[in-house]
Amino acid sequence: MGSNDVVGLDRIRRDMVPLVGGKAANLGEMAAAGERVPAGFCVTTAAYASGTVPAERVVRAYEAMGGGRVAVRSSATAEDLPDASFAGQQDTYLDVEGADAVVDAVRRCWDSLDNARAVAYRRANGIARADVGMAVVVQRMVDSATAGVMFTADPLTGTRTRTVVDAVRGPGTAVVDGSVEPDHYTVDDGHDPEEVGGCLNRAQVVALAAAGRRLRTLFGSPQDVEWAHDRDGTLWLLQSRPVTTLFPLPPQDLPDLPRFYMETGHMQGMLRPFTPLGLSLLQQVWTRWWSGAEDATDPDPLMIGVGGRLYTDLSPFLRSAVLRGRVARSMDVYGPRVRAAVEHALDDPRFAARPGLPFSASAVLRIVGGVLPSAALGVGYALARPRAARASAHRAVARLRTVRGPGAGASAARRLDWVHGPAFDAMLGRDLTAVIGPVFAGIVTGTVPAALLGGVATKEETDTVLGGLPHNVTTEMDLALWRVAERARTHGDLFTRTPPEELSARYLRGELPDIGLDAFLDSYGHRTAAEVDIGVPRWREDPAPVFGTVANYLRLEDPEQAPDRRFERARAAAEATLAELGPRAVRSRPVRGAIAVFLMRRSRELAGMREYAKFAWLVPFAEMRRQLLLVGADLADEGRLTGADDVFFLRVDEVRAAVEGTDQRDLVAERRRVHRRELRRRTVPGTLLTDGTDVEATLPAPPAAWGGLPGIAAAPGRAEGRARVVLDPAGARIEPGEILVAPTTDPGWTPLFMTAAGLVSETGSPIAHGPTVAREYGIPAVICVRDATTVIRTGDLLRVDGATGTVVVVDGRADGTG
Incomplete structure (x- = not known):
């Protein structure tokens, strides 16, 4: 055994994750920053790699703490990290007392690296077993008078300016395992907490929120914190890990905050994250289409990327005294939840009306004088001579097919x-x-x-x-x-x-x-x-x-x-x-x-x-x-990328830098990691505020439709059949007569319609691609059915009514599959 197989928490810092794991690295950093953390030590990954618990060193460190009751917790190298918390996946042992018991608990923590929960979590997050090492934290137990969990961002709405605290009397395990209903407290940044009661007083709630803000600043991201007050009322911070489930924040460096964003990629059947180059080019398509400028950079863009998804900034329209009254009505095409979120924003004083239009006079003139006349002439010509207009469009596409870039040797x-x-x-x-x-x-x-x-x-x-x-x-x-x-x-x-x-x-x-x-x-x-x-x-x-x-x-x-x-x-x-x-x-x-x-x-x-x-x-x-x-x-x-398709994980300016000599391999590796994380995300906020708030999540739940799941009627007709839930059309199999249940659709999905009896989707618009094609095939379609791919399971017998916009689960799965 080496000298680094057991390390005191006072010697640990955040850059030591490969040796001590995520949990111990965070605890050491907290202690170094002056936070009150129970004393302890870490049995490192170096010991784990040797395969034998360094019993003598563990006992010596335990006795140096003064013995007594301790908590023995896993601290894997893939644990408590920004993209993977592993919360509760490996084992923790509390109230462990005695040298032999501590050594045994360390060994059992090691064994838990390969329990069923941890294996399933690694598989779901794309983490290879060979990439994970196990360390173990041993800390003095706190004799808790009150304890619990604190989130420095609201885990339900995503609001980063709100701290949420759950507390119980005695140890905090009752909060974690859900065996007791905790007292609940919320504190918004810059505001006093709401009227408090239960097991915490106002001063304790204020102190917890302040500690949470310090940890959020220390680690640079929202934190999930376990804490306890001892019998003397002293606050101890037991562990802190990043909250990994939050949707990323929109840009924070724009003027005139907050902003109200609406996710618009789903109108093109795009809920999966864009690649960085794909998003930046699509933004340029939009900007250059409306501005005609070759340099499509915009310091305050109308369309932005958040979490690899495409969002439109509606703030200027909400604040325009001329247009704000029309904004909510125009949202009907995006579904009732988006309209409700917009109506909620119109009542928010932060989006109060201002005189004028959201565009500059030059922008209005450019649109009116450029795009609209040609569009109006084209519409008029098509209405008068539809066959000739179609023929002209076909000739245009034939010309586009001849477009070719530089040839060999360029x-x-x-x-x-x-x-x-x-x-x-x-x-x-x-x-x-x-x-x-x-x-x-x-x-x-x-x-x-x-x-x-x-x-x-x-x-x-x-x-x-x-x-x-x-x-x-x-x-x-x-x-x-x-x-x-x-x-x-x-x-x-x-x-x-x-x-x-x-x-x-x-x-x-x-x-x-x-x-x-x-x-x-x-x-x-x-x-x-x-x-x-x-x-x-x-x-x-x-x-x-x-x-x-x-x-x-x-x-x-x-x-x-x-x-x-x-x-x-x-x-x-x-x-x-x-x-x-x-x-x-x-x-x-x-x-x-x-x-x-x-x-x-x-x-x-x-x-x-x-x-x-x-x-x-x-x-x-x-x-x-x-x-x-x-x-x-x-x-x-030339060694600046690893593979040809790495180019799509760079923005246009970054590709240019690579062409001019910059090695972008590390940047691409990080971008790919983030992209894989976002590919796993099942839900994306339809409307989003600058502080991360999912506006729809703050609204009251809509009344449930009697006997069914409410949505929007998108293609007429009625059908009954077994559900086939499909998250990705690649390789998907739709048996004739099944109902396709999907998060979204675009033309790449539509070949599946030809054997489907009906369509149910979580997003969309009656004028989007999926419903348009469904109408042409004569199959009923209901869109904007919230959580359809989660609530409905493959094999459920569905009754789809494309006229009323309802989906009824007649009975559960007939085949027991999912």
Whole structure:
């Protein structure tokens, strides 16, 4: 045994985690900062690596403390760290007394590194067993009069300016194990605590909150603190670990705080975190689209990234005396919870009305004089000549398909210059302008008739008119994939029994029979799930998700459920509804009815174009990705990155720095670690304040719909079937007749619709991709069903009503799977 196998807490600092583990490192740092921490020592990872408890040194350290009762706690090297707390995963032994008992408790703590809880936690957090060492902390027990747990941020709402304390009489284990209902206290920074009672007095609550703020400052992040008052009333801090479940904070260095942010990535089917380069490029797409400036940097941006998600700053609109009254109504498209959060913010004095508009006069002139005229002209042309407008849009996309970056031998700097210059010019230039006219016209014709016919036609009727729409590029893509599956039927066993990943590898090696996939990928290979993130591989690079969908289609045995027949039934229902609704509308409201009928007829020619703008700009986007991979490959060859796709974990300026000579490997490793953490996050705040508050979490829970889960009606119809909960479409399997339950959807998900009987999603909008395509296939869809992927389990029998926006769990899982 070495001299560093047992170390006193007074000698430990935070940079000693590899030797003493997270818990001991934090305790040592607290003691060094002057906090009152029970005396003790640490049996280090060096001892654990030797495999034998250094009994003599442990006994000597225990006796040097004066013996008596001690707490023996694990302190693993992956424990109490910013991304993984391991709270309660390894064992703790309290009231241990006697040298032999202490040595035995240390040994049992070692053994707990591989208990079922710890193994499952490591697996869930992607932590390898070989990367974890075990240390053990031995501390003098505090004879507690009161004890408990303190969070220096509200764990339920995420508010960083609030301290939450739970306290009980006696030892704090009753709080941790939930055996006793504790007294609860909250203290907001800069304010006195609320009226106190229970086992703590006001002075104790104030002192605890002050200690919590000190620890938050010391460690630079919100802390989960265990504490105790001894019989003399002295406060002892027993341990402090980061609160690892909080959603990251928005920018703190902007003027005019607080800010109110709304998560908008879900409108593009994007709830997973963006890669850093993907987020920065999408922000530039937005900024350059509206400003036309090549330098798209903005010191106070309208769109920001938080936790890798895309948020829009609504604060200027909430504070505008001219616009604030319209903001809440405009949120209906995002769902009732977002609207309720916005209405709550309108009552917050921090967002009080101010004179004027949220834009400068120059910005208004730029938008009015630049984007709006061309959009208005395009809409008018499309309404007058829909076929010609569609043809013009198709020609524009054909031109975009010819966009190519620098060829072989080009330098990384030249490729990056092309991505940041000519590629943006092509993606956001005249060809996209040619597309947006029929796209906007499609949105108008698809949404205005319902408003004109209120009281004359039901929402179900106006939605039915939008079923089976032609000219939707996403529907056309899915039907093209169905035709690929039809050609694959002669090789059914190959495509249904071989894993999609293996099929993908064999296809890329040219080892599969020709089923028409080359032609499909020529047209649609630039697409994928989460496709607005340039850091996500396209189907052309990895067609495994395509093969997974082909296998799903091959399992469809009922010819009447074939996608082309379902689409045709939806088309026929739409035409029949329009034929019946038109005369009724004109009889009831001659002028408005006639306008509505005209728009509904035009919707059959234009509303399907709603998907085309995104499809168009993703064409050069895929070439930009190809060029960036070539940049990454060059940088990897030069030792500044580890692999080509590391380039997507840098922002644009950081890629530029790498091209100019900076080694970015350490930065990429850290970014990948954070990205993996965010990929595991199941819930993302829909609305967020600067101090981290999830606004929806502060609101009263909505009344439960009788007999069901409330949501928003997004595609008419009713269906009953077993649920299939899918978190990622890659490799997902949807049996014919199942109800797809998903966190969100984008065009990369829609091939799954073709075997599904219905759709339930946690986010979305009636005009977003998923509901649009669901209407065209004639399958019912209910969106904005809170926690659907958690509350509903695979195998549950669901009844989905796309007209009323409700989902009923008829009974639990029939197959016992989940």
